[in-house]
Amino acid sequence: MHKKVSTNHYPFKDFKPHGLVEFYQHEHTLLTTAIGPFNEEIIDAHSFMQKDYINKLTTDYGQWFELVEFENSCMATPGALEKLMVYFVELRRKGIAPAKTAFVIKEGLEGGSLLTDTYCNLYKRAGMVMNVFKSKTAALNWLAEESVTELAC
Numbered sequence: 001m002h003k004k005v006s007t008n009h010y011p012f013k014d015f016k017p018h019g020l021v022e023f024y025q026h027e028h029t030l031l032t033t034a035i036g037p038f039n040e041e042i043i044d045a046h047s048f049m050q051k052d053y054i055n056k057l058t059t060d061y062g063q064w065f066e067l068v069e070f071e072n073s074c075m076a077t078p079g080a081l082e083k084l085m086v087y088f089v090e091l092r093r094k095g096i097a098p099a100k101t102a103f104v105i106k107e108g109l110e111g112g113s114l115l116t117d118t119y120c121n122l123y124k125r126a127g128m129v130m131n132v133f134k135s136k137t138a139a140l141n142w143l144a145e146e147s148v149t150e151l152a153c
Helices: 040-061 078-094 112-126 136-144
Strands: 020-026 029-035 065-071 100-104 130-133
Touching: 020 040, 029 040, 040 078, 065 136, 078 112, 100 112, 100 136, 112 130, 130 136
Parallel strands: 029 065, 065 100, 100 130
Antiparallel strands: 020 029
């Protein structure tokens, strides 16, 4: 059994996070389910709740990977996307960003055709390696490959 962490447990102050992010660790990979749509506050909750996992992954493995599987929607407000970019830059600055991130955006997911390129560009701008897949199996296979030299999408 894996210990799953959820943004539902984040002690928000003024405005409730929209969306839900749940994750658990399996070896050197953080497996994430992101249920959108998302606002800025969910990014605050996500980064706060993810902090301990990232520290543990970095300490235990040095290099770690992330799989993000979207459900319901991958739509996000412009403010949420900007806050996500700031978060990525901070992870890179601290040297604790994932070595590779795989997104699973299934065919027909709300916002998938609109935001796939946007998410890819966020990772590129942050200098992070990322790719988008239609299936979890393909995403996991890519994460298992040794090469991490590819840029986002």
